[in-house]
Amino acid sequence: AQKITQTQPGMFVQEKEAVTLDCTYDTSDPSYGLFWYKQPSSGEMIFLIYQGSYDQQNATEGRYSLNFQKARKSANLVISASQLGDSAMYFCAMRETHSSASKIIFGSGTRLSIRP
Amino acid sequence: EPEVTQTPSHQVTQMGQEVILRCVPISNHLYFYWYRQILGQKVEFLVSFYNNEISEKSEIFDDQFSVERPDGSNFTLKIRSTKLEDSAMYFCASTGSNTEAFFGQGTRLTVV
Numbered sequence: 001a002q003k004i005t006q007t008q009p010g011m012f013v014q015e016k017e018a019v020t021l022d023c024t025y026d027t028s029d030p031s032y033g034l035f036w037y038k039q040p041s042s043g044e045m046i047f048l049i050y051q052g053s054y055d056q057q058n059a060t061e062g063r064y065s066l067n068f069q070k071a072r073k074s075a076n077l078v079i080s081a082s083q084l085g086d087s088a089m090y091f092c093a094m095r096e097t098h099s100s101a102s103k104i105i106f107g108s109g110t111r112l113s114i115r116p
Numbered sequence: 117e118p119e120v121t122q123t124p125s126h127q128v129t130q131m132g133q134e135v136i137l138r139c140v141p142i143s144n145h146l147y148f149y150w151y152r153q154i155l156g157q158k159v160e161f162l163v164s165f166y167n168n169e170i171s172e173k174s175e176i177f178d179d180q181f182s183v184e185r186p187d188g189s190n191f192t193l194k195i196r197s198t199k200l201e202d203s204a205m206y207f208c209a210s211t212g213s214n215t216e217a218f219f220g221q222g223t224r225l226t227v228v
Binding site: 033035037043044045046047050052091093095099102103104105106107108109 | 149158159160161164171172205207209215216217218219220221222224
């Protein structure tokens with residue numbers, strides 16, 4: 001069965017520093033995708049970045065990058081040059097892609113707080 | 117940029133009443149989902165929907181819940197007889213491929 005684990009319930013980081021949010025996963029499907037979402041206090045779920053299991057390169061989107069280590073089954077999110085607006089809940093999620101209708105499952109989230 | 121739209125953003129209902137939560141997925145997407153997030157907790161899968169039928173549902177999605185795509189654009193979640201524990205944020209999501217999954221802004225349901 002697929003599983004996502006986020007071991008950091010909360011993190012505090014100084015503005016402008018880089019931050020790494022940890023995520024490990026488990027699946028027996030060789031084909032899967034990994035997502036990161038940001039949930040600010042307003043509640044919406046904002047898609048940040050995607051990594052496919054067969055992608056050769058780590059995904060990057062602006063200040064976000066995904067440190068994908070397939071052998072270790074980890075997919076950590078790196079935010080460079082953090083900003084006050086990055087304060088939010090961050091969810092790692094996974095989807096087995098043997099079927100396009102496959103559900104996405106979520107980790108428990110990490111609450112990131114950026115200090116000025 | 118295309119987006120998933122949910123209405124209403126907030127709904128307060130009395131216990132035992134029926135509620136319908138509405139979603140307009142991204143227009144060329146084919147797969148639709150409902151998720152639930154009880155305050156401060158994990159995001160939980162409820163149901164997935166494709167080709168006008170349920171693809172998969174979780175244990176949470178019991179007989180009190182139903183989904184429908186009544187026309188070409190809307191995707192609805194109905195809760196037949198709400199309970200206090202149904203109070204949560206409900207998210208609709210749609211996907212067009214394996215590499216993207218977009219969520220709506222959520223409907224905050226409060227059952228009193």
